[in-house]
Amino acid sequence: MKKAIVLLSGGLDSATTLAIARSQDFRCYALSIDYGQRHHVELNAAQKIAQSLGSHNHQIIKIDLTTFGGSALTDQSIKVPTSGENPGIPVTYVPARNTIMLSLALAWAETLDCRDIFTGVNAVDYSGYPDCRAEYIQAFGIMANLATKASVEGKQLTIHAPLMLLSKQEIIHAGLALGVDYSLTVSCYQADEAGRACGVCDSCRIRKAGFKAANIPDPTAYKAN
Amino acid sequence: MKKAIVLLSGGLDSATTLAIARSQDFRCYALSIDYGQRHHVELNAAQKIAQSLGSHNHQIIKIDLTTFGGSALTDQSIKVPTSGENPGIPVTYVPARNTIMLSLALAWAETLDCRDIFTGVNAVDYSGYPDCRAEYIQAFGIMANLATKASVEGKQLTIHAPLMLLSKQEIIHAGLALGVDYSLTVSCYQADEAGRACGVCDSCRIRKAGFKAANIPDPTAYKAN
Numbered sequence: 001m002k003k004a005i006v007l008l009s010g011g012l013d014s015a016t017t018l019a020i021a022r023s024q025d026f027r028c029y030a031l032s033i034d035y036g037q038r039h040h041v042e043l044n045a046a047q048k049i050a051q052s053l054g055s056h057n058h059q060i061i062k063i064d065l066t067t068f069g070g071s072a073l074t075d076q077s078i079k080v081p082t083s084g085e086n087p088g089i090p091v092t093y094v095p096a097r098n099t100i101m102l103s104l105a106l107a108w109a110e111t112l113d114c115r116d117i118f119t120g121v122n123a124v125d126y127s128g129y130p131d132c133r134a135e136y137i138q139a140f141g142i143m144a145n146l147a148t149k150a151s152v153e154g155k156q157l158t159i160h161a162p163l164m165l166l167s168k169q170e171i172i173h174a175g176l177a178l179g180v181d182y183s184l185t186v187s188c189y190q191a192d193e194a195g196r197a198c199g200v201c202d203s204c205r206i207r208k209a210g211f212k213a214a215n216i217p218d219p220t221a222y223k224a225n
Numbered sequence: 226m227k228k229a230i231v232l233l234s235g236g237l238d239s240a241t242t243l244a245i246a247r248s249q250d251f252r253c254y255a256l257s258i259d260y261g262q263r264h265h266v267e268l269n270a271a272q273k274i275a276q277s278l279g280s281h282n283h284q285i286i287k288i289d290l291t292t293f294g295g296s297a298l299t300d301q302s303i304k305v306p307t308s309g310e311n312p313g314i315p316v317t318y319v320p321a322r323n324t325i326m327l328s329l330a331l332a333w334a335e336t337l338d339c340r341d342i343f344t345g346v347n348a349v350d351y352s353g354y355p356d357c358r359a360e361y362i363q364a365f366g367i368m369a370n371l372a373t374k375a376s377v378e379g380k381q382l383t384i385h386a387p388l389m390l391l392s393k394q395e396i397i398h399a400g401l402a403l404g405v406d407y408s409l410t411v412s413c414y415q416a417d418e419a420g421r422a423c424g425v426c427d428s429c430r431i432r433k434a435g436f437k438a439a440n441i442p443d444p445t446a447y448k449a450n
Contacts, residue, residue, distance in 0.1 A: 063288040063329075070336030089374045095335035099328040099372045103321055104288075110320035111295030131372045139368035146361040147324045149314045 001027045003114035005105040008032050010042030011187045013120035015049045016175035020162045021118045023178050030055040033101050036066035038073050041195045045186040070095050080189045082200040089128050098131035110148045115157050122163040137161045168210025183219035196223045226252045228339035230330040233257050235267030236412045238345035240274045241400035245387045246343045255283040258326050261291035263298050266420045270411040295320050305414045307425040314353050323356035335373050340382050347388040362386050393435025408444035421448045
């Protein structure tokens with residue numbers, strides 16, 4: 001059975017990505033990163049999702065990106081925007097986050113002799129993050145195929161981004177067809193300790209709109225106002 | 226004054242790289258990674274070097290790569306080879322280490338609005354590590370220039386690898402000319418708590434040969450046999 005590393009944040013997209021990898025007969029090694037994120041409760045969600053979708057293994061690696069800050073998700077003094085979409089890259093962008101996560105996935109892949117990494121990045125219903133674009137993922141793949149012992153031995157590594165060109169609505173339909181329980185997922189940037197969502201941050205807005213467009217009842221638990 | 230992130234392991238090469246960056250009038254932000262390395266005493270050396278070479282700031286980021294293992298430096302059950310050079314990539318190779326370190330440097334660079342990263346990788350007197358080659362560094366640079374908010378804003382990031390084509394002997398001469406105190410540096414993969422070197426691991430052998438070729442007295446403190 002082929003192995004795959006699946007980056008699993010605990011949100012809707014990465015849960016769907018894990019289900020897709022499983023449906024392609026990969027033995028999945030889920031990897032979550034505890035980077036000091038404001039919404040660290042997503043890591044509890046990641047554990048439940050890994051279990052419910054039959055991940056073979058799940059590791060949570062700790063790395064404190066609050067040392068660098070520079071994002072509303074890693075610096076408590078920067079407020080999470082809640083007034084809807086604004087032009088430009090939002091303050092919830094975490095510098096180099098996907099590069100760091102994919103690098104850790106690459107390290108684990110090499111120790112497992114695994115040649116497939118899955119990420120839930122998406123360039124359609126996203127928040128304008130530069131490291132969610134197809135050209136970025138492609139460049140990471142080229143770099144990764146020069147970085148490792150495996151690459152020197154001629155073993156090709158593939159970065160799979162199966163959601164790249166899907167709308168949130170399409171992602172939800174794909175996930176439901178594969179048995180994803182979206183009530184387990186946490187997308188909110190400022191979810192409370194119970195995983196309840198604010199409903200008004202960019203991530204909540206995009207998720208809400210996705211369920212609406214998909215014509216599926218939104219299973220998200222929201223905080224009382 | 227231009228800012229630069231300088232990856233600083235505590236070894237001979239990265240100390241020289243910091244001195245070179247300083248000589249090019251960069252305000253230097255040294256970055257060391259506590260990744261669970263066997264020779265964690267190199268981090269004490271990094272602190273002394275950062276101070277002695279006038280680094281503006283020095284951060285040590287902790288990330289536990291022993292979770293993945295796969296290297297004699299991150300898995301205590303794998304012995305560090307001491308019998309001299311062997312063909313192929315040695316077991317001291319740490320999967321994706323430079324990719325992880327450069328990714329963290331990229332994150333810090335972005336939060337500081339800094340466009341220069343220095344790494345001491347070297348493709349001449351090295352240990353056959355794939356992530357020390359020029360084509361790898363070039364590919365990382367291309368990826369990094371697609372990964373960040375800065376790149377979307379048209380700000381170009383440069384990965385400097387000033388030692389890439391130098392022999393160890395040339396590195397030592399360059400460092401001495403810039404005032405590097407090599408007695409502060411620790412290269413040994415199994416240095417003891419006082420930073421004393423074994424003298425027989427690959428890293429010690431390459432370093433020793435470098436001082437010999439440079440015709441410079443070796444300032445390394447060795448363990449008693």
